[in-house]
Amino acid sequence: MNFVPSYRAMSQKNEPGLWFIFWRQKLLASVERGNASIPYCKSPGELGLKPVRTCFVGDLDGTACYGAECAGQVSIPEGMIFHGLRRLFGSLADSHFWIAGRAREILDWERTHQYCSQCGAPLREKTDERAKVCPGCGLVNYPRISPAIIVAVIRGNEILLARALRFPNGFYSVLAGFVEPGESLEESVKREVREEVGIEIKNIRYFGSQPWPFPNSLMIGFTAEYAEGEISVDKNEIVDAGWFTAKTLPEKIPGKISIARRLIDWFTDSNANAGANPDH
Ligand SMILES: [Zn+2]
Secondary structure (H helix, E strand, O other), rough: OOOOEOOOOOOOOOOEEEEEEEEEEEEEEEEOOOOOEEEEEEEEHHHHHOEEEEEEEEEEOOEEEEEEEOOOOOOOOOOOEEEHHHHHOOOHHHHHHHHHHHHHHHHHHHOOOOOOOOOOOOOEEEOOOOOOOOOOOOOOOOOOOOOEEEEEEOOOEEEEEEOOOOOOOEEOEEEEEOOOOOOOOOHHHHHHHHHHHHHHHEEEEEEEEEEEOOOEEEEEEEEEEEEEEOOOOOOOEEEEEEEEOOOOOOOOOOOOOOOHHHHHHHEEEEEEEEOOOOOO
């Protein structure tokens, strides 16, 4: 995939493009035999839709990609349905899925940043970058991205997995949390682990990152080694946590869409031959 993000269309207007159209946070797509496709047209008007806002997202292999948001009552184009974006993972082409995520984040920002948060004046689009500027006080607003750390803590041939209060029964994942103002990523990783399960860690290493447009996070993944302490869950966010081997993983773990699963898969791949822990 060759995707070039941009705030302004480079190609000629009136050329057809991919339109990522949202209504109530759901994405318009047609699904046939498990394969979802995004409408390819000159404008949402061709589909009988009148969006309240649109944005340019970028070019995918030379094809313009747009975002659009509908509100109120809509007549859904024939053969298409508005789907929850996360449920389209695996049925949309990967490139289209992540461009849809970009479009959704930009549209969310456009909707929630119409007025200046400092003086209340209506914001104007900045012409030379993806930003909005206040004509009253000059405050510049960029799309809001909230960084969150996610970490696989390893002890020998075991991984630390926890069940958050909001997770369904039997579902466990690696620890994650939002970065606080003024904190480095490493400090954030240490604090989250200490707060949620009461242990200390060492050898924090960068693993990879992933945009998480539900609604506007950037997940920054790390691995770390157990240093000391006994697991003691905070009971507010985390209701249970434990050490698992590659052969004794919980019944339910995150799906392939997430970096959480990539971290768990990294652990199981590197411990494929390790023995089962008799404690579990
Ligand atoms: Zn202002």
